[in-house]
Amino acid sequence: MHAFEDLPPGFARTLGPLHVTKEDILAFAREYDPQPFHVDEVAAKDSFIGTLIASGWHSCSLNMRLVADGLILDSTSMGSPGIEEVKWVRPVRPGDTLRSHMKVLESRISKSRPSLGLVRFHFDMVNQADETVLTQTNWVMFATRDAEPFSGEGRNVLAAVADSLPGDHPQRELPPISANPFFEDLVIGETEELGSYTFLPDDIIRFARQFDPQRFHVDAEAARHSLFGALCASGWHTASVWMKRMVGHRDRIRAYALAHGQRPARLGPSPGFSNLKWLKPVYAGDTITYRSTVTAKRPSASRPGWGLVFHHNTGTNQHGEEVFAFDGMVFWERRG
Structure with a gap:
């Protein structure tokens, strides 16, 4: 081992x-x-x-x-x-x-x-x-x-360690973004609330068995004797649900645009992300609310008709504690 x-x-x-x-x-x-x-x-x-x-x-x-x-x-x-x-x-x-x-x-x-x-x-x-x-x-x-066994000491460990790593993620309280924005309509500093999700034990275990079968993600009893003290979601599960809520949010914008006779703005793929932090464990039963804030944008030099948008993303639990954050980027359609 x-x-x-x-x-x-x-x-x-x-x-x-x-x-x-x-x-x-x-x-x-x-x-x-x-x-x-x-x-x-x-x-x-x-x-x-x-x-x-x-x-x-x-x-x-x-x-x-x-x-x-x-x-x-x-x-x-x-x-x-x-x-x-x-x-x-x-x-x-x-x-x-x-x-x-x-x-x-x-x-x-x-x-x-x-x-x-x-x-x-x-x-x-x-x-x-x-x-x-x-x-x-x-x-x-x-x-x-030579470490002594850990048991339930990890609720604040991730935040303490993450705070020592690169990246700065201030919390923001800003108004929602406008409906059906194209690249030109995006305002730096505006925030979208994407929605919430409750992490149930069966969902946590199902994801973890497929992608991240560490004991504190797949076995509630073993998790009790781990650093985290209880069953908690894989960080990649937390991140994947952010994507699930982002797509759901975009679907609502698309439906709004079509209902008002507009053509929905399209999003392309993402080249990647940085500064992802799992600040606190997401435990079974936690409800996480996800938000996304536009931080910068620039026209794409390689793809005419598209811009590159940078965004800071967070997840906050039912206690108001930030549990998840990262900086992403995505190609965003410009107005034709």
């Missing part, structure tokens, strides 16, 4: 393989990211992408599965405080076989908890042609070899 001491800088391993079917792509997208280029082969041909591809959040979850099977499940892992950066370099397509090249970049003992170590990883997930489809850099917490 790998403890913190077994993961020095330079430690490297190739994880996988993992085969991805069209049914896998459709199942994830229908649940969390039902955009046309993820759920409909015919519609995908006329989209920004031109073919059916996996959701970027599905790609991240698949990398998590590779990491879980190849390292985490045989380790003293205590979860991750967040992700520094993900780049979706190429789409994951039906029939792809994925591997992940893992390397430890640095490691250090937690200043506040000497029995916990932080390990910074870089992952290059590649397809069967050895083409990079995703890159990811993030920290993972591991217990040291």
